[in-house]
Amino acid sequence: MAGWTVTRGKAVLLPMANIDTDQLIPARFMSTPRTQGYGRFLLHDVRRNARGEPAPDFPLNAHPDATILVAGRNFGSGSSREAAVYALVDAGVRVVAAPSFGDIFAGNAVNNGLLPARVAEADAALLTKVLSTGTAQGAADLGARLLTIADLSVPFELDEVWRTKLLNGWDDIDLTRQHSTEIAAYRARIQSDPGRFPDDNAVRS
Structure with a gap:
């Protein structure tokens, strides 16, 4: 997974709160091999009308090339x-901006290079207003922790460890490997003096 500092693309408004993971991808599609791609299942049921046909006015149907989503609170x-x-x-989405996210979803997002940009409620309202009449070009800057859509720039909150992972394209394993020197030194210490660390049998073995 490649890291990134700034990503740019088309931003669209998804004017919904409490979008859950079952809406993002219904369970019946999860047996599909990842190699076949999951983008076609994104919000599969939500973006269809009562006849099961794609609703032409749904934002992601009208703008399938969108890479930045602005949504309501409790996304994921x-x-x-x-x-x-x-x-x-x-589906090509790189950024989701919302006032809040499901905790596990946000962690999974970062591990896959997707930015969960948490913005203040007031700033979310401003972003909603900017996008209420259509799409706009946007950019997310990890260094500045700044989201810009059209002429509006708002800050977003992001844990420093998560920012590091996104900048470098790391997952949890990659992050742990950055401490390999310290881990090796600790392992060497307990192997040289096993009586000093009686609870570390698993590490010594």
Whole structure:
């Protein structure tokens, strides 16, 4: 997974709160191999009308090339399924801006290079106003922690460890590997003096 500092693209408004992971990708599609791509399943049921046909006025149907989504609070709530993030990433989405996110979803997002940009409620209202009449070009800057859509720039909150992972394209394993020197030194210490660390049998073995 490649890291990034600034991403630019088309921004669209998804004027919905509490979009959960079952809406992001219904469970019936999760047996599909990831190699086949999950983008076609993103919000599969939500973006269709009562006849099961794609609704032409749904934002992602009208603008399938959007890479920045602005949504309501509690985005990605519900189950822990990582496939919800796969669906977004495979559809080309790089940033989701919202006032709040499901905790597990946000962690999964970062591990897959997707930015969960948490913005203040007041700033979310401003972004909503900017996008209420259509799309606009946008950019997210990890260094400045700044989201810009059209002429509006708002800050977003992002844990420093998560920012580091996105900048470098790291997941949790990659992050741990950055401490390999310290881990090796600790291992050497306990192997040289096993009586000093009686509870570290698993590490010594």
